[in-house]
Amino acid sequence: MRLFRGAQDRRHAKQLQEQLELIEAGLQEHLRFASPIADAPARYLMHAGGKRIRPMLTLLTSELGDGPDELVRRAAQAVELTHLASLYHDDVMDDAKLRRGVPAAQTVWSNSVAILAGDLLFARASSLVSGMGEEAILLQARTFERLCLGQLHETVGPQAGEDPIAHYIQVLADKTGALIATAARMGVMFGNGPAEYADPVTEYGERIGVAFQLIDDVIDLSPKKEQTGKRAGTDLRAGVATLPYLLLRQRASEYSADAELLARIDAGVTAIAEGADPALLDPEVEALRAHEVTRETEATATRWAEEAKQALGALPRSSVRRALERMADSIVAREG
Incomplete structure (x- = not known):
């Protein structure tokens, strides 16, 4: 995803990549668990790769203010951990066989282990956000609520008389759009951008x-x-x-x-x-x-x-x- 052009933009891209590397190192640390039974499944999907669109978006929008610092990176890590956690749950709900080109976590371990691994990541994300102020805690909670509602509505399906296409778009907005929106908002919040x-x-x-x-x-x-x-x-x-x-x-x-x-x-x-x-x-x-x-x-x-x-x-x-x-x-x- 090439977001910058020209000499000045190339320098900007290099700085962004350096910040992403710091976020990646932090994610590795946040995914470290004392129990080896928890450690392997919790790290599994992160090691499978990913585009890291959400952390990148948080970094970009932080530059509307003072730019990335430790608090901005922490927000980006919390959002990415929440995203990774949701993937474990989604794959169990969808009975998916592959994720990012590798076997889905529940096919390697079991449904129960995959769900619990996702729960552990949600807990780590909440722990990160807990020290970032009431506004961040509320935003994280509301985002998590929308993730759950999106999955619930997808599972139950449209009700009688409801437009199936409008229902489907709302599911996408809740399951995917909500967390990407939070990633963007947190960049402004913690980068001290204009309200x-x-x-x-x-x-x-x-x-x-x-x-x-x-x-x-x-x-x-x-x-x-x-x-x-x-x-x-x-x-x-x-x-x-x-x-x-x-x-x-x-x-x-x-x-x-x-x-x-x-x-x-x-x-x-x-x-x-x-x-x-x-x-x-x-x-x-x-x-x-x-x-x-x-x-x-x-x-x-x-x-x-x-x-x-x-x-x-x-x-x-x-x-x-x-x-x-x-x-x-x-x-x-x-x-x-």
Whole structure:
């Protein structure tokens, strides 16, 4: 993710990388547990890698004020620990087999161990935030509440009469957007940035979070396993209702070809759940990837990213604002 250009921006990028390395070292320390039974699973997903988008965002928005210091790095670490913790829980809930190209934690240990590892990381994140003031504690608590509500709403599904697509977008906003928004807000808070910048960067963070997940829906259909770390259509085969699938279902009442494709997908998902070879859905995955609903999903992601950039209108023109705008563009430019 190239956020800076030009000689001055390259120096800025170098400084940002140095700060990220300090955050990474701190994360390693915060993930150290005296018990070897806890230590290995708690460190597992961090060692699997990750883009560290949330810490990077906290560092960037801190530069709207005094810039990164120990408190800013601590906030970035708390946000990343919260994110890592949520991944353990998500993978158990979704019965995921892979995460970041490696076996999901519960397939290495067990559901119970994975859940408890996630709980340990939530506890460490809360411990970090506890010394940062009441506002930070409340923000962390409200963010955690939204993470839980997002997972709950995803698990239960839309209620009778509720628009499934609006429900899905709200789930993405809660499960992903909320924490990215918190990452952005904490940078302003602890970098001593102007108070009037807090709400714009919060809105920006939530919108790029939704855009990120919508592009993930497109990437899920990609055949490039070496880049995505999973088989094309992994979510579709598992019965996850991503936006391309929801848009197809919306169209099925009007177009017979779409109704036929939807019926084949649903039948294949049922067969896979009963033990059939996941490869039986290969033609349907390819058809959905080529379908205009996938292009519509990309367009929806781009719209969310553009709205994120518009939210930055209150910020001064600067290398920080340009970097945030490029981050939004980079998120929707990702390819599988």
